[in-house]
Amino acid sequence: MRLPARFGQAGLLAAALALPLQAWAQAAATAGDAGVDSEARIRALEERLDAQAREIQALRAYLEGRHGAADGSAAGVDAARLDALRARGASLGALPAGAPAATGTAAAQDRQAPVGQAPEESTRPPEVAQIFDQPGVLTPRGTLVLEPSLQTGYYSNDRVALIGYTVIPAILIGLIDVRQVKTTSVTAALAARYGVGKRFELEARVPYTYLRGDTVSREFFEGAAQDRVFSADGSGLGDIELTARYQFANKGPDRPFYVVWLRYKTRTGRDLFEVTTDCVTRCLQDGDSGITGTGLPLELPTGSGFASIQPGLTWMFASDPVVFFGSLSYLHNFAREDVSRTTLTGAPEGFPQTTTELLGEIDAGDIFGFNIGVGLALNDRAAISIGYDHSIVAPSQQNGSDLPGAVRYSLGTLMLGGTYRINDRASLNVALGAGMTSDTPDVTLVARLPIRF
Numbered sequence: 001m002r003l004p005a006r007f008g009q010a011g012l013l014a015a016a017l018a019l020p021l022q023a024w025a026q027a028a029a030t031a032g033d034a035g036v037d038s039e040a041r042i043r044a045l046e047e048r049l050d051a052q053a054r055e056i057q058a059l060r061a062y063l064e065g066r067h068g069a070a071d072g073s074a075a076g077v078d079a080a081r082l083d084a085l086r087a088r089g090a091s092l093g094a095l096p097a098g099a100p101a102a103t104g105t106a107a108a109q110d111r112q113a114p115v116g117q118a119p120e121e122s123t124r125p126p127e128v129a130q131i132f133d134q135p136g137v138l139t140p141r142g143t144l145v146l147e148p149s150l151q152t153g154y155y156s157n158d159r160v161a162l163i164g165y166t167v168i169p170a171i172l173i174g175l176i177d178v179r180q181v182k183t184t185s186v187t188a189a190l191a192a193r194y195g196v197g198k199r200f201e202l203e204a205r206v207p208y209t210y211l212r213g214d215t216v217s218r219e220f221f222e223g224a225a226q227d228r229v230f231s232a233d234g235s236g237l238g239d240i241e242l243t244a245r246y247q248f249a250n251k252g253p254d255r256p257f258y259v260v261w262l263r264y265k266t267r268t269g270r271d272l273f274e275v276t277t278d279c280v281t282r283c284l285q286d287g288d289s290g291i292t293g294t295g296l297p298l299e300l301p302t303g304s305g306f307a308s309i310q311p312g313l314t315w316m317f318a319s320d321p322v323v324f325f326g327s328l329s330y331l332h333n334f335a336r337e338d339v340s341r342t343t344l345t346g347a348p349e350g351f352p353q354t355t356t357e358l359l360g361e362i363d364a365g366d367i368f369g370f371n372i373g374v375g376l377a378l379n380d381r382a383a384i385s386i387g388y389d390h391s392i393v394a395p396s397q398q399n400g401s402d403l404p405g406a407v408r409y410s411l412g413t414l415m416l417g418g419t420y421r422i423n424d425r426a427s428l429n430v431a432l433g434a435g436m437t438s439d440t441p442d443v444t445l446v447a448r449l450p451i452r453f
Contacts (some may be wrong), residue, residue: 039347082253093325101387104260128279128385131416131417132244132389134261136259136314138201138245143213144192145191146190146453147192147449148188148191149189149446149447150186150188152185153443153444155182155184156181181213183211183300186211187208187209189207200244203241204241205236205241205242207241209269210235211302213232214229215296230296232299233299233300237269237315238303239269240268241262245259246259246260257315259315260314261311262312267307271306273306273340275301275342276299276343277341304333306335308332308333312329313328322374323376325372325375325385325387326371329368330369331368331369333363336362337361340358341357341359343357362396365395367393369391381418382420384417385418386415390413393409393411395408413433413444416431424453428449
């Protein structure tokens with residue numbers, strides 16, 4: 001059957017119009033599905049953001065809790081932090097390799113510690129400006145420290161007395177009335193310390209000493225109106241010292257540090273019994289060249305004359321913002337047998353000018369010593385310390401009995417010192433001592449320059 005022409009054209013037009021309408025309907029349906037999908041995706045993203053926000057909040061609360069715990073623990077004394085903040089300038093030779101030089105470095109190192117891992121506990125005591133002979137901080141393992149030092153002292157007294165434990169007064173006084181003794185000493189020394197283990201070190205010290213003494217006196221039984229001066233000096237190698245130190249394990253940041261040490265002093269220096277002594281009785285005078293019969297050594301000794309051993313204990317306790325420290329020690333002098341001395345005879349020429357006098361067994365008195373001090377850091381380079389050192393010297397004995405006139409006496413010294421850190425390897429330490437008793441040197445000044453290798 002064949003349609004009219006007008007109906008064929010209208011059908012074609014209707015079909016042409018129907019095609020875009022169908023495509024639009026399909027597109028609209030597709031767009032509706034896409035809108036649903038977008039809303040679902042947006043809701044999923046919002047849920048993920050909410051979950052991440054909850055996780056961030058939980059992490060923030062966790063970190064704030066850890067920060068509060070760290071602040072609580074920091075309220076106590078932290079030896080490592082004291083080491084970084086308050087004690088930078090003390091014995092730089094004893095600083096460990098890579099030690100922090102400032103607070104920022106220490107804090108940065110703390111922040112770099114892994115989460116959940118406790119920071120490593122410091123096993124080193126806080127460092128302070130050294131004012132006593134024994135340092136409180138040991139040399140790290142495998143580290144060598146060379147410490148040149150220069151010490152000078154002045155001593156004035158109204159009798160021939162001990163300076164430390166060097167001279168025995170009872171065998172020095174002859175036929176003179178000693179009014180005053182003035183002694184000046186200068187000692188240059190080189191000490192070497194080496195860290196054998198984590199808490200163990202060895203030290204050797206070699207001194208070279210110069211002394212000058214002026215004795216103001218009058219002779220007995222002469223009624224002289226003028227004082228006369230007898231002068232002598234001496235120089236040479238002193239007594240070499242060997243020391244071993246060990247630090248006990250620390251029990252916590254609020255506990256003191258303890259270091260035990262043992263020092264052995266040789267008698268390598270020229271001692272009192274090796275020098276020639278002036279006559280102990282009236283000698284023939286050579287014009288007015290000088291007084292005779294003093295019984296004093298013509299050359300001052302550079303050594304003590306006695307080998308000795310000295311155990312001791314050093315302690316340090318940090319209490320923000322200062323560090324307390326001190327030590328206890330006991331020095332035992334080994335007695336010497338068959339001791340003799342050489343004296344002038346005062347005989348005319350052609351006769352023996354010297355004679356040997358046998359003294360027998362001589363036992364210098366042992367010494368009990370203690371000291372205490374407090375140190376404070378001014379900044380990351382400078383620190384100061386103040387302290388007091390005291391020694392009690394027992395009477396010396398000859399052949400088992402106390403020497404005539406020998407008594408127990410005390411040596412007290414007030415110490416003030418400071419340290420400046422020059423760089424990571426060297427520091428300068430200066431200490432001043434003022435005698436507090438009549439038997440103590442009036443003033444001593446020592447400068448040390450520890451250098452770490």
